[in-house]
Amino acid sequence: xxxxxxxxxxxxxxxxxxxxxxxxxxxxxxxxxxxxxxxxxxxxxxxxxxxxxxxxxxxxxxxxxxxxxxxxxxxxxxxxxxxxxxxxxxxxxxxxxxxxxxxxxxxxxxxxxxxxxxxxxxxxxxxxxxxxxxxxxxxxxxxxxxxxxxxxxxxxxxxxxxxxxxxxxxxxxxxxxxxxxxxxxxxxxxxxxxxxxxxxxxxxxxxxxxxxxxxxxxxxxxxxxxxxxxxxxxxxxxxxxxxxxxxxxxxxxxxxxxxxxxxxxxxxxxxxxxxxxxxxxxxxxxxxxxxxxxxxxxxxxxxxxxxxxxxxxxxxxxxxxx
Amino acid sequence: xxxxxxxxxxxxxxxxxxxxxxxxxxxxxxxxxxxxxxxxxxxxxxxxxxxxxxxxxxxxxxxxxxxxxxxxxxxxxxxxxxxxxxxxxxxxxxxxxxxxxxxxxxxxxxxxxxxxxxxxxxxxxxxxxxxxxxxxxxxxxxxxxxxxxxxxxxxxxxxxxxx
Numbered sequence: 001x002x003x004x005x006x007x008x009x010x011x012x013x014x015x016x017x018x019x020x021x022x023x024x025x026x027x028x029x030x031x032x033x034x035x036x037x038x039x040x041x042x043x044x045x046x047x048x049x050x051x052x053x054x055x056x057x058x059x060x061x062x063x064x065x066x067x068x069x070x071x072x073x074x075x076x077x078x079x080x081x082x083x084x085x086x087x088x089x090x091x092x093x094x095x096x097x098x099x100x101x102x103x104x105x106x107x108x109x110x111x112x113x114x115x116x117x118x119x120x121x122x123x124x125x126x127x128x129x130x131x132x133x134x135x136x137x138x139x140x141x142x143x144x145x146x147x148x149x150x151x152x153x154x155x156x157x158x159x160x161x162x163x164x165x166x167x168x169x170x171x172x173x174x175x176x177x178x179x180x181x182x183x184x185x186x187x188x189x190x191x192x193x194x195x196x197x198x199x200x201x202x203x204x205x206x207x208x209x210x211x212x213x214x215x216x217x218x219x220x221x222x223x224x225x226x227x228x229x230x231x232x233x234x235x236x237x238x239x240x241x242x243x244x245x246x247x248x249x250x251x252x253x254x255x256x257x258x259x260x261x262x263x264x265x266x267x268x269x270x271x272x273x274x275x276x277x278x279x280x281x282x283x284x285x286x287x288x289x290x291x292x293x294x295x296x297x298x299x300x301x302x303x304x305x306x307x308x309x310x311x312x313x314x315x316x317x318x319x320x321x322x
Numbered sequence: 323x324x325x326x327x328x329x330x331x332x333x334x335x336x337x338x339x340x341x342x343x344x345x346x347x348x349x350x351x352x353x354x355x356x357x358x359x360x361x362x363x364x365x366x367x368x369x370x371x372x373x374x375x376x377x378x379x380x381x382x383x384x385x386x387x388x389x390x391x392x393x394x395x396x397x398x399x400x401x402x403x404x405x406x407x408x409x410x411x412x413x414x415x416x417x418x419x420x421x422x423x424x425x426x427x428x429x430x431x432x433x434x435x436x437x438x439x440x441x442x443x444x445x446x447x448x449x450x451x452x453x454x455x456x457x458x459x460x461x462x463x464x465x466x467x468x469x470x471x472x473x474x475x476x477x478x479x480x481x482x483x484x485x
Contacts, residue, residue, distance in 0.1 A: 012389070029392065032394075033390060033394060035395075035396065036377065036379075036380070036394050036395055036396035036397070038396070039396045039397070039398075043430055043431055044404075044430060044431055044432050045429075045430035045431075047430065048380040048381070049380070049381060049426070050380055050385055050390075315380075315390050316389070316390055319385045319386065319388070319389035319390045320385075320386070320387065320388055320389025320390070
């Protein structure tokens with residue numbers, strides 16, 4: 001069997017590219033490590049020295065202010081120097097290849113790349129290139145690639161679920177919305193399955209579902225009310241207008257009518273069910289304001305936990321290399 | 323080698339500290355053994371400031387070599403350290419590197435007026451200019467030996483571990 005490209009020969013995390021195939025003990029260790037990081041923000045000095053002297057390059061080939069900002073905050077709380085490169089407006093426009101860009105930044109003594117790219121597999125390509133050229137002291141974190149994966153989002157979601165629900169092995173979890181275009185959904189599904197969630201449901205119109213969901217161990221629903229019945233956790237996805245090609249949906253209004261989460265529909269879930277959303281939200285499209293601002297929503301805690309989870313991943317990657 | 327009785331050492335350490343503990347004094351135990359010890363001292367000395375604990379995992383100087391400790395916990399200092407005398411509490415003082423890390427972390431919480439160090443056992447082998455203010459016993463140990471503190475319902479005991 002081929003070695004998991006994310007793990008080094010000791011089975012420790014070398015890169016974070018996807019939650020698929022990530023061993024359960026590695027996921028659990030990331031979540032455990034994130035916990036003490038959540039309280040750093042309460043101190044007078046909101047910094048830890050773990051990445052002192054390290055250079056973290058945020059390589060964003062696709063715009064995402066929020067994700068980039070949370071990675072930047074995470075790296076800075078660990079005392080790293082952070083360099084943001086918004087490549088959609090930079091050298092690649094002048095014709096430079098992805099790997100040439102990486103080689104140039106590696107020559108500037110980069111220690112870590114946080115990569116967002118519109119093409120699935122770009123972070124893996126970079127990791128493979130670094131390894132093939134003997135630079136395995138440089139670590140790669142996937143911050144979202146195409147429709148493939150967004151592992152830190154998936155991990156912060158399972159962190160949030162664990163915070164409120166503790167035990168994964170008793171949970172019913174529903175993922176609702178645009179599964180087809182969603183790298184977030186894929187990362188959530190792999191993480192939740194690995195952690196032993198026994199009842200994982202996806203709820204979406206047929207046009208927004210990929211064909212491989214049974215293989216991933218999900219039950220598929222096309223009716224929101226039916227799918228939400230008795231669940232402990234509702235994970236909403238953003239309707240990705242910018243990724244819609246052709247007419248997969250009649251209109252946002254009609255989508256809201258059938259798949260928008262309202263208080264009435266949420267009432268079908270367990271009374272203590274929590275609602276997650278990776279942001280940015282389209283209010284009145286996939287989620288009603290009353291739910292987004294309601295007491296079951298844990299959308300803002302997700303953002304706070306996201307910083308701690310990203311700190312944990314960076315701290316686990318950067319240590320123990322000497 | 324026979325180890326001293328931990329409960330007797332605890333009583334001795336508390337007696338040394340008692341004249342110097344003021345109503346302002348804060349106790350901070352270092353995870354894990356130091357936290358158990360600090361909990362007992364906190365009760366014995368009747369300290370009114372709530373007990374603090376520090377986990378120095380994120381401040382250790384061997385992070386680059388050994389990576390992050392598996393059992394890192396959140397530090398908890400439930401009082402304002404600024405302008406206050408503090409006593410750091412650890413079970414065994416050896417190289418001094420844990421205390422160095424603790425001092426670094428402590429100052430991220432504020433500026434104490436004074437920091438003292440209380441340990442149950444000083445086993446020598448210092449690699450940094452750090453000395454205990456209060457110390458219940460000094461032991462000579464071989465390089466491959468370690469003394470570990472254990473707790474059973476709060477009752478402390480010591481055992482020798484060969485590595």
